[in-house]
Amino acid sequence: MRDRKSKVSIGKVFFYVAAIAYAVIALGPFLWSLYTSLKPTSQVFNMWVPINQLNFHSYQNILTQFPFGRWLFNSIVVALIVTVGNLVVNTLAGYAFARLKFPLRGLIFYIFLGIMMIPGQVVLVPIYMLLAQWGWINSFQGLTIPFLMSPFMIFLARQFFLGMPKDLEEAGRIDGLTHWGVFFRIFLPLAGPMLSAQTIFTFQGNWNSFLWPVLLETQQNMYTLPVGLNSFYNQYNAFWNSVLAGDIMLTLPMIIVFVVFQRHFVRGIATTGIK
């Protein structure tokens, strides 16, 4: 009995050591970048700079001397439009695939599913040509309109609505609601968790997106933050405190959104990941 107990506690200690060790590895680069961004330029490569010499000059620098404020604005505008658009488009489609009967429903749904398999890079060339023809390079339209739908999120919404009880719409129909009414008055108010998961996934994907904006936005004032940070790093990589200040500026908003919504986030990954 005593033997077993001591064995258990050694195991426990091992688990805690492992958990904390990996937490240090996961957090380390963030904390080191934050610390470095606060160091004076001359001391960037000094490992330890005392706290009283740390300052926010590099943040002031990138906001006043460089267009980081503008890039932040672009990122926020694009991410908001894309997120709201996706919520509307994907939720409506997901609901129809789950709860409304119409001819060819199965076929249309399988087209969406099949498209999910094809990597986005396949359409890089044609989309570029299309947007160039429309004059949408270096515009907000170019970064938002083509990205308002996600087959994956439609699938997520459909799975969610499939899981709701059958009597819901019958009750609504008996009360005289139209199909629109049933959706807006009965199902939508219950869809909170699915909507937050969708919001966070879409926002994250768009906030961090790089391939499309680096292709579609070539003028500095239209850069989003990832593109701006990349170009700033290219030109000013001697000033690591400023580069990393920009890095924190790109990272922090997403981390805040994540920590605030993390319950839904985790649930979202778990349900979409498994089913």
Added chain:
Amino acid sequence: MRRRKRISRSATSQAIAGYLFVLPAFVSLAVFIGGPILYSFYLSFFHFSYLDPQNATWAGLDNYLHLFVDPVFLQALTNTAEYSLGVVPVQTAIALLLALVVDRVKGKSLFRVIYYLPTVTSTVAVAVMFIFIFNPTGLLNTILLNFGIHGPNYFFDPNFALPSVMAMAVWSTVGQFMIIYLAGLQDIPEEVYEAAAIDGAKGFDLLRFITIPLLRRTSFLVIVMGMIGTFQVFDSVYVISQGNGGPMGATMTVVLDLFNKAFKDMNMGYASAMGFTLFAIILILTLVQNLVLGKED
């Protein structure tokens, strides 16, 4: 009779609502995915430059066949395969281990949040952080020096560049797959363990004969997702090599090559062929894994 009529009217109104609900998504699909895919497939049979569209010429299968003798593409493909083969097993193993650990400690949700932070972070931001940490005189080499090890110039040394990108990729994706494993662990009923314990299984045996086999579907998902993601690697190598895949092509990947062929060389027919080849590779690998891992289902 009247009843029938009412039903059919209701069915019609339901169908109309259904089509209207799907319409925005369908328009987006047709204009920005379906149409472009077909057009891209068409382009892949032409020698086509965006700058000179008048002079497009029929190429037949030339673009596809040329891939087999294009040294840059072959290196990109080799690098991408090496990257995938290195990253996927390591990230899967670490994700599983972390899930097993986190499942057994207090403060599960705190650890989960911390481990997941790298995954929510932009790849560009991660790459810039790691360029600084992997600097010849950066944090990592300073730590190594305490152990008497002189570390290399990671991202800028042809021998170390790709492994360094791989290490960075593992760091940033492990959290995501750990969460999927955690959900998988939660789905294993407690009784299975109790039954096994009655049969005398303990510790490592439980892991080997119960946990890992029962996580089969989860592992399949993690491996397929990992593989699809690794074959599309672009952001990190673009930032690290400034788009040229250096040093000496060490970080050239399929998507980076595709990007350069399309928008630097303006060789868009060829780039389209490359896109479909990438799609075919991913599809084949997914099917093979489905066959191997899903055999028993």
